[in-house]
Amino acid sequence: MATPVLTSTDALRDAVSTPAALRRFLHGLPGVDQVGCEARVATLSSRSIKTTSKQWALDLAISMIDLTTLEGQDTLGKVRALCAKGRRPDPADPTCPPVAAICVYPDMVVTAKEGLDGSGVQVASVATAFPSGRATLDIKLQDTRAAVADGADEIDMVIDRGAFLSGSYQQVFDEIVAVKQACGRPGGDSAHLKVIMETGELATYDNVRRASWLSMLAGARFLKTPTGKVQPAATMPVTLLMLEAVRDFREATGRMVGVKPAGGISTAKDAIRYLVMVNETAGDDWLDPHWFRFGASRLLNDLLMQRTKMTTGRYSGPDYFTLD
Amino acid sequence: MSFEYAPAPESRAVVDLKSSYGLFVDGEFVDGNGHAFKSVSPATEEVLAEISEATEDDVDKAVAAARRAYTRTWSTMPGAERAKYLYRIARIIQERSRELAVLESLDNGKPIRESRDVDIPLVAAYFFYYAGWADKLEYAMPGSAPRGSVPLPLGVAGQVIPWNFPLLMLSWKIAPALAAGNTVVLKPAETTSLTALLFAEICQQADLPPGVVNIVTGAGETGRALVGHPDVDKVAFTGSTEVGKAIGRTVAGTRKSVTLELGGKAANIVFDDAPIDQAVEGIVNGIFFNQGHVCCAGSRLLVQESVYDDVLARLKRRMASLRVGDPLDKNTDVGAINSSEQLSRIRDLSQVGEAEGAERWSPPCELPDRGFWFAPTIFTGVTQAHRIAREEIFGPVLSILTFRTPAEAVEKANNTPYGLSAGVWTDKGSRILWMASQLRAGVVWANTFNRFDPTSPFGGYKESGYGREGGRHGLEAYLAK
Numbered sequence: 001m002a003t004p005v006l007t008s009t010d011a012l013r014d015a016v017s018t019p020a021a022l023r024r025f026l027h028g029l030p031g032v033d034q035v036g037c038e039a040r041v042a043t044l045s046s047r048s049i050k051t052t053s054k055q056w057a058l059d060l061a062i063s064m065i066d067l068t069t070l071e072g073q074d075t076l077g078k079v080r081a082l083c084a085k086g087r088r089p090d091p092a093d094p095t096c097p098p099v100a101a102i103c104v105y106p107d108m109v110v111t112a113k114e115g116l117d118g119s120g121v122q123v124a125s126v127a128t129a130f131p132s133g134r135a136t137l138d139i140k141l142q143d144t145r146a147a148v149a150d151g152a153d154e155i156d157m158v159i160d161r162g163a164f165l166s167g168s169y170q171q172v173f174d175e176i177v178a179v180k181q182a183c184g185r186p187g188g189d190s191a192h193l194k195v196i197m198e199t200g201e202l203a204t205y206d207n208v209r210r211a212s213w214l215s216m217l218a219g220a221r222f223l224k225t226p227t228g229k230v231q232p233a234a235t236m237p238v239t240l241l242m243l244e245a246v247r248d249f250r251e252a253t254g255r256m257v258g259v260k261p262a263g264g265i266s267t268a269k270d271a272i273r274y275l276v277m278v279n280e281t282a283g284d285d286w287l288d289p290h291w292f293r294f295g296a297s298r299l300l301n302d303l304l305m306q307r308t309k310m311t312t313g314r315y316s317g318p319d320y321f322t323l324d
Numbered sequence: 325m326s327f328e329y330a331p332a333p334e335s336r337a338v339v340d341l342k343s344s345y346g347l348f349v350d351g352e353f354v355d356g357n358g359h360a361f362k363s364v365s366p367a368t369e370e371v372l373a374e375i376s377e378a379t380e381d382d383v384d385k386a387v388a389a390a391r392r393a394y395t396r397t398w399s400t401m402p403g404a405e406r407a408k409y410l411y412r413i414a415r416i417i418q419e420r421s422r423e424l425a426v427l428e429s430l431d432n433g434k435p436i437r438e439s440r441d442v443d444i445p446l447v448a449a450y451f452f453y454y455a456g457w458a459d460k461l462e463y464a465m466p467g468s469a470p471r472g473s474v475p476l477p478l479g480v481a482g483q484v485i486p487w488n489f490p491l492l493m494l495s496w497k498i499a500p501a502l503a504a505g506n507t508v509v510l511k512p513a514e515t516t517s518l519t520a521l522l523f524a525e526i527c528q529q530a531d532l533p534p535g536v537v538n539i540v541t542g543a544g545e546t547g548r549a550l551v552g553h554p555d556v557d558k559v560a561f562t563g564s565t566e567v568g569k570a571i572g573r574t575v576a577g578t579r580k581s582v583t584l585e586l587g588g589k590a591a592n593i594v595f596d597d598a599p600i601d602q603a604v605e606g607i608v609n610g611i612f613f614n615q616g617h618v619c620c621a622g623s624r625l626l627v628q629e630s631v632y633d634d635v636l637a638r639l640k641r642r643m644a645s646l647r648v649g650d651p652l653d654k655n656t657d658v659g660a661i662n663s664s665e666q667l668s669r670i671r672d673l674s675q676v677g678e679a680e681g682a683e684r685w686s687p688p689c690e691l692p693d694r695g696f697w698f699a700p701t702i703f704t705g706v707t708q709a710h711r712i713a714r715e716e717i718f719g720p721v722l723s724i725l726t727f728r729t730p731a732e733a734v735e736k737a738n739n740t741p742y743g744l745s746a747g748v749w750t751d752k753g754s755r756i757l758w759m760a761s762q763l764r765a766g767v768v769w770a771n772t773f774n775r776f777d778p779t780s781p782f783g784g785y786k787e788s789g790y791g792r793e794g795g796r797h798g799l800e801a802y803l804a805k
Contacts (some may be wrong), residue, residue, distance in 0.1 A: 031751040033771050036602030046437060048332035048654035057327070187378055279327040280645050287327055 010220075016217050020133065026169060026214060032205035032241060043234040047276045050310035054272065056100075058307045059097055061271040063267050064289045065262065066124055069324075070131075079108045080242055081324045083115025084186060090304050092324065100289040101154060105130070106143060110148040110288040124154035124194070128179060131198070131227035133158035138177060144182040147191075154192040155183050158227060159211065163200045169214055176218035194222035199238045200230040208238050210302040212245035222258040228254065233263025236277060244275055256285065262295025269304040271299060310317060329647075332654040334436045338423045344374040345517070345540060347382055350389035351534025354383050358542060362520055366433035367651050367660040367695045368578045376519050383509070383549040386538040390480040390507040392422060393535025393553055397535050399477055403459035409633035410455035410502060412530040416446040420526065424519055428491055429651040431518040433660030433696070434614050436652050441549025446776055448497040450794075453778035454499035457799055461504060461792025464799045468528030471793035475803040478556030478581060482550040483625045484571075485520075487513035487565040487662050488617035488718075493562050494520055496782075496793045498537060498721035506558065507536045511550055513563075514543040514665050520734070557581060558802065561666070562619070564718075565742075572721040585619065585783060587711055587716040588744030590765065591737035592622030592773060595730075596631045598749035599771065604638045610747060612646060613699050616720040617666070619788075620745035621775050624706075624713055624732050625724045632726050636704065643700050644687040661696040671720035672697050675710040677703045682723070708739055716742070730755065734762045747773045766792070 011124040030249050067086045069078060077172055083102055088171035090096035101122035102112050112123045125147035129135035135143075146156055157179045165172040176195060195215040199208050212223050223242045239261040246257045259282070263312040265271060271294060280285050301321045309315050328455030344360065346353045365372055378386070398406065417424065424447070425439040434443070457464060463473050469475045481501045485493040490512055495603055501508050512520035520539050527537045540546055547567075551559050552574050558581050561571050566588040575582050592610045593602050610622025627635050651659035661667040678684050682703040691697040706713050706723040713723045727733040737746055746765040748756055760768040766783045769775060776782070783789060783795035791801045 030600040031596065033602040034597060036605055036771060040602070040605050041773075043437075046441065046654070047329065049329060050332045052329045053328060053330040222613035275327065284326045 005274045012217065016096055016173065017277055022169050022173060022214075022217075023167070025233060026210040029096060029213060032086075032209055034205055037205055037240060039235050041277070043238055044277045044280060045236065045273045047162040047273070049276065051271050055310050057275050057308075058268060058310065059270045060287060061268070061275060061294065061305040062098060062307070065099040066101045066262070066293050066299055067099045067300060068192060068228070068262070068295055068318065070103065070105060074108060076108070077110050078324070079111045080115045083112055085091075085224070085322060085324050086121050087116065087119045089300055090307070093308070096304070100117050100293055103156065103295065105310070106147040106150070106152070109152045111153040112121070123151060124156055124225055125152035126158075126191050126227075128157040129302045130158050131229040132194075133160050134162075136248045137178065141182045143180060144179050148183055150184060150300070152191050153168050154194060155196045156196055156224060159215070160199060161198050164202065164207070164211060166196050167181045173214055173218045176215060176220065178270060180219045192221040193219065194224045194258075195207045196224040196227055196262075197222040198227055198231045199225045199235075200228055203235065205241055208241045211247070212242050216245065216257050218251045220257060222260050222272065222293070224260040224262055226263050228263030230310060234261035234265055234295070236273065238312075239274060240281060243278060243286070245284045256291060258291040258293065259286070260293040261296055263294050264296040265294055266302065329655045331650075332441075333650065334426055334427060334652045334654055336430065338654065339427045339430065341373055342601045343718055344376070345492075345521045345541070347378045347386065348377050348521065348527075348537070348539040349382070349386045350393075350538065351528065351532075354526070356541065356734045358382070361514060361543070363431060363515065364575045365430050365695075366515075367398075367692070367797065368663050369694055370746065372431060373518065375514075375541045377542040377666070378511075378546045378549075378655075380549040381642065383540055383546060383553060386509045386540050387480060387482070387550075387553050387555050389535035390509050393533055394477075394480055394507040397533045398502075398507050398536050401505075403461060403474070403505070406502065407455045407753070409456035409532050410451055410458060410529055411531070413526060414448050414451035414455060416526045416529055417444065417451060421445070424491060424522060425768055426652065427514050427522060427577050428519050429659070432487065432490055432516050433463055433651050433662050435656040436654055437656065438614060440641070443489060444493050444744055446778070447491050450492075450495040450499045454473075454503035454799075458503040461799070462798050465803060465805075468805055472535075478802060478804055479506060481506045481508045481553060481558040481560060481802065482553060482556035483510040484550065484563065485510065485512055487516040488614060488619070490516040491519040491523065495796075496562070497560055499750070500793070500798045501526050502536065502800045504612070504799055506802050508548055509538045511542065513761070514541070516795060517541045524626060526629045540768060546765060551575065558582075560791075561585070562802065566662055568789060572662060577764060581801070583783075584789035584795070585791070585793060586744075586787060586789040587718075587742055588619045588621065588784065588788050589714065589716055589740045589742045590620055590622050590745040590747070591624045591626050591728075591733075591763075592747040593626045593733045593759070594628065594631070594635055595709075595748075595750040595752075596628040597751045598631075599751060600631070600635065600638065602771065603749040604635065605640055605643050606747060606749060606773045608642055608646070608769070611722040612720050613774050615658055615661055616697070617662060618774060620774065621718075621749050622745075622781075623717060623722060625722055626735075627724065629726045636724070639702065640685065640687070643702070645747065646687065646700055648689050648699060649692060651756050658700055659699050661719060664696055666718065667696040667698060670717055670721060671716045673715060674701060674721055675714055677710065677721075677723070679711070680705045682710055706736065714740065730759065734759065736763075738764045741787040744783075744788035745769065752781050
């Protein structure tokens, strides 16, 4: 018997009462038909967004970007440059909105914080032994606390995919709860927690749906697709499943959870397709940088190029936009 | 913030509309002898063109041309040569796909997204598919002809098609007929003749020998003349069960062979273990695709009681996101009703549904002032005894019923004079197979709906008709046993 989907708050409380109950709940979620899910994405992708809607969507997409650098070769200089870019993506056009956040490794948080001071752009830090998540819990928690202490506004944690795939859902759940606690600041508020599922490693759509619900039950503020380090990275079907999950979770609990596809979204056309999907799946309320983000680096310049084309009627070359 | 999609109309410039069209007989466009009638765009009521009406005399000339072409060229031409013409037609359809899609949406009222992404690609696919059979007919019906001999065509086919998928139905009729070596006289529906006439141009462009394809336009009288013509060997009809029965009576006792593809009242059955989000998409696609002008539409939704509330809530939410309006806008999901007659029929039956006590619901949706429009509609609290659960509405109107057990679902699904299609939504493979063996319907879709493929046979049980179109089975209707 499938569990009714518009689950009541009571049912959700029961779901996290014991490891067996959690497992029953996750396995009771309705299955995902792969063909149907991908067909829905294909239909949504055929929407044609033109003129004023396109202009509006391009600006919205820019304001939703978590401009990211997560490389072993990252330097203070690189992060400072990225911050400048994030504050003012198009130096030639003051009407261009800033991005939502700069996403860096924990040791770069201080630099990013300085670089963004007073801009309203958030600092997001990956943590919990990103990207593999293969470290002991106390190290993951320390990683998180350090980033929060340095001033990170948002923490992008990775789940333990090994534990998830071996069916230890409770372990994954407990870890998310612990990291969420570690996000707390002395004042009582806390850094926003984004939970990265590394969907490419979860392999099936059923798993993506289960991991989404698991993360929301554990208190995630955002669901995030992959780390960007594993192929396939963000895909539209996976993001569709997350949007369905946050939509249904709000129906059940009244609580909104955000969604962040990351990796592999590099063109304005793709970004607009995602926004159409958000609009027609989760709805208007998610068309807001508080509730939907793009984890990307290359995407920004394509958005800027399209934006300039909309206002001038001409394409200028990539050299007219700053690298970072 | 709300995301308003700016108008994104497909350009009409690609279509070169003439002010009037004649018949296509013996490779030439000729004037018909009947009264000209107008073809209007159902979205705006704009007159698109005047169409000739073919009289009995015109039909006679078309059949004579088809007979000559049959005897002199087409039936004796090697299959591989016939295939070349069919491949050529298929390629031209692809090359002119935009033009065909725009014209189809203008004349029929269906959204450009569907004519562009479904109708026209399938039209080309059916021609490609049957082109491949033309030189392999001895493998189409193993054992029916002596070893080494090729089964023979029937002769001249008289074909009458409906207005819901004008060009697609043309391809289902013409492609297998020609591949098997028959020649055809085809009558399109009187409200949607334009793409058939453009197809006639494509036949000229492909240098198809004169008389192999003839198009006669007109309404019921023209159809009767064609079906009743003594020199027609084969009758193929897609349309209403009422007309299908009349055709059956006309050809009874003659040598003509007949295939009929008629109405339907398909059950779309959702079990409690179904992939619910995809099932909701399937329900929407099952009944609102092509404004519900689909003979195999999933017009009766059977939902297991244990998930009824959830499915209904999701369905309503999804329906609220359907975009109804200009068929040529690339973001339109539901277009115009094809004619004012059809619109009145949909309205009448919907009123009957309310009068009989079913609860009617439509999402808030603004309909254009001009043209023929009907908002996507569902009825809840419907039972098998309601007329809206028994009669084909042929519009965007869904009747929702519930069931408790698989056996009850089967019983209700089969409790109809029709039997064209059915849908089953469940995660359980064994249940799909069991249901498919129990449902008396020509097509049973599992976890999908309204999917068509040239390799798959299509046709009905009971009052949904007889004979199969599509696939190897579709050739049998055009070959002598």
